Amino acid sequence: MTHSLDDRTETLRDQLERQFREHTDQLTELTVYSRQPDRGGHDPDTLRRLIEAAQQGVADTAQALRRMSEGSYGTCEGCGAEIPVARLEILPWARYCVPCQQRR
Template sequence: MTHTLENRTEALRELLERQFQQHTDQLTELTVHTRQPDHGGHDPDTLRRLIEVAQQGVAATAQALRRMSEGTYGVCDRCGQDIPTARLEILPSARCCVPCQQRG
């Protein structure tokens, strides 16, 4: 059964909000590790990279939630076509459709 974006928006919003919280919690935890003598068991370079990934996750989910509130969620940033709902269910913060993403 195919779900339209209108039917799935609330579920996608809830998923994005959960992901935002998870990324925020992870960022908080990793930041605490930077202050520990043993860096929470991570080498400094790995810890720095994990923090970057968490920051990117916070930013991507925040941008997706902003697009949702502006009414532009689910529209490809590059071609302007609708991003298939199935893609958004897999990657709710997607900014591009698969063909545009593959073109880089």
């Protein structure tokens, strides 16, 4: 059964909001670790990469939620085509269809 984006928007929004909270919580925790003498048990490079990944997660999910509120969610930023719902279910923050993502 194929779902349209309209059918899935609320579920995708819930998923994005949950991921946003998780990334924000992780970033908060990692920031606290970065201020501790033992860095929460992480070496400096690993901690820096974890913080960067959490920051990227916050940015990606925030941008996807913004696109939802603006009405451009699910439209490829490369070619303007609809991003397949199956792709959005896997990567709800996706900005590009698969062909455009591969070209990037």
